[in-house]
Each structure stands twice: as structure tokens, then as C-alpha cells.
Amino acid sequence: MKNFAFPLIRGAALALLAAGLGACSNSLLPTSMAPVVPATVSLEQAELKLEQVRTQRAATEARYANSEVTCYERFFVNDCLDEAREYRRVTLSYLNAVEDEAKHFQRKASADARDVAVAESVRAAEAEEARLAANPAPVPVEAPPKVKGPSTKPTLEARKAAQAAKLARIAQQEQAAVPERAANAEAFAQKRIDSEKRQRKVEEKKAASAKKAEKAAKDAEAAAQPKEVKISK
Template sequence: MTRQISLLMVLLALAGCASVKPSPPPPLAPPSHSVAEAQGKLALAARERARAEAEFAVSEQQCYTKFLVNNCLDKAREKRRTALAALHAIENEAERYQRQARVDERDKAMAKAEQEFKEQEARIAAQPPAPPYQPPPDAPPRPPAKVDRAAEHTAKVKRIEAEERAGAAKRAANVEAYEKRKAESERRQRKVEEKKQEKEKEKAAEAK
């Protein structure tokens, strides 16, 4: 980043020579390599812009004390114009880099979200709803014994009812869990689609 700042200072120094002789168009601003570097360029350009305006204001006042007022003012204006043109090139490059960095970051986030969505869809597809409840087979007949047939029948009915209730609760829980996963999947898909549409709108706006 130090090398980039040095190049910027060279650009500004060339701009300051405008009052001595016409200078060629300012060279292109050196490319940025990070968001922090681009932000540093913008901050430096803002300080140099303020200094150029302040120097012009002082030069303008001094010109009114000279005999060739118009010639002096023309030189001061040309010096300011050249300096501001160089700064404008620096600012444009840094701002373009920041915009592209934001677009790249958004693209990465969208790609990650889409990948996560596909992985979740695959997991849901691999976990279909639980099969219908199948009651266990009846126990093999036992040898006759002297027992209370009515009490035995009542106990058996209660056991079957308890098993059916447990099975129904389990099926309901499985269905609810599946519906939740499906709803979450649809919500994530909508989110990905909204981000895609937002990206297309921004690209269209930048292309104008």
C-alpha cells in the first residue's frame, strides 16, 4: 500500500506543475488491491482536494494584488484544474474497486446460500415420511391356564389401545417434522430468488 500512496503523491506533484507549463493528461490511477487500500486512497484524495482548493483561494487573493491579474488567475485556475483532475481519476478508480468488491461479496454470499439450500433439499429428500404404523403381531398362544379370562381380555384391549395411541403420536410428530423441514426449504429458496432478483436490478442500474 505504501508504494500505491507514493504513486498517488507523484500524480499530485505532476498536477502541481500546471502553472509552469502545460502538462500531459494525468496517468491512470494505480489499481487498488484491497478495500482498505481503496478507502485509504479516497481519504488521501479528500485531503488533497481540500488543500488544492485552499491553495487556489490563497493564489486568487494574491493575483488581485498583481499587475497582470487575469494571467495570474488563469495560471491558478489551471493548476487547480489539473490537480482536481488527477484526484478525480484516483477517486473513480477507488470507488469502482469498492463497488466491485461489494458485488463479489454478494455473489459469494448468494452462492453459499444456494449451496446450503441444495444440501438441505438433498437431506430432506433422503428422509421421507415415516411409514404407517404397523402394530406388532400377537404373541403366540400360551398353554391353557386357570386365569381370569375377563381380566386378561381387558388388559389386552388396554395394551392395544396404548400402542395405537403411541403410534398415532409418533406418526403425527413425523409428519409435523417433515412439514417444518419442507417450509424451511421453501423459505430459503424464496430468499435465494429474492437475492438473485436484487443482484439483477443492481447490475441493470450499474449498466445505465
């Protein structure tokens, strides 16, 4: 009975697998016991397939774990467990085939891209070599050696003579400036004396004005007082 039912269980597992994966993508549906995977045509499709495989593999493992718990509650425990194992095996086998085909496409696409890049690099190098061969660089001409001419720097004796002349000129200027500095000092002293005189005059005027104002105030106060009237006897 068990051997007769096993092919039926396997067929049921395939049907359940088709129904479960159909909601995700038709490209992941197993078509026979030997997985036949549709060819991938782009990197985007390969990435989508791998994402679907990850999702469906997790769902299959969760389904199997739940089936083990459920089977122990049934009368035909072994038949139920065999069916769950077959479903898991067929599903994972197909998902592995889909994953292998998608990763193979990615590796081939990466290798093709590297080949194209290498071919382009070789082509660019060959084109540069051809350009250089057609237009060789001019041979550099060596510059004639420089001939050292006579030095234009002054000699030590010339520098000493220039320094002595400079010191003599400074001394002469200082000597000529002595009368001028004396006159300036005398003028400054006279200005100071004149300034002190003006300051004293200002102070004297202020004192005279204050004295005059004080006298005027006293005269006004005296005029304001009542005069005594003398009576003749």
C-alpha cells in the same frame, strides 16, 4: 505571449501537483494530462485513497483561494489567475479519477461479496435438499381414536351419602368429647382454687415475717436505751 506561456504554465502546474501530493502518497501522483490511476487491490487501500482525496481536495481549494488573493497583487494578473485555475483543474481532475477508481473497487468488492454469499446460500440449500432426499422423513402414523371408558367420578347420590356420613362422624366425635371437656374444665377450676390458696399462704407468710421483723427491731431498740437506776432512801 500568453498563448505561448500557457503550455509552460500547465507543465508547471503538473510539477507543483506532483510535489504537493507526493508527501501524501505516490499512488495519487498524476502521470499525464489524462489521469492514469494505479489499480486498487484491497478495501483498505481504497479507503486510504478516498481519505487522501478528501484531504488533497480541501488543500487544493484552499490553495486556489489563496492564489486568487495573491494574483491580484502581481503585474500579470490574468497569467497568474490562469496558472492557478489550471493547477486547480488538473489537480481536481486527477483526484476525481482516483476517487472514482477507489469507489468502483468498493462497489465491485461489495457485489463480489454478495455473489459469494448467494452462491454459498444456494450450495447450502442444495446440500440440504440432497440430504432430505437421501433420508426422507418418516410418514407420521395417526394415533387410533381414544375410546371413552366408563366414568370414574362418583355419582351425585354417592357424594351426598359420603357428606352425610362425614357429618354423622363429626357429631359422634363431638358427643364423645363432651365428658372430656367437662373434666378438663373441672380440673382447670381446681387448679385455679389451689393456686389461690397457695398465693394466700405466701401472703400470710410474708405478713408474719414482716411482723416478726418489726417486733425484733423494737426489742433491739429498747435494749439499746439506758436503764434508769433507782436510789434507795
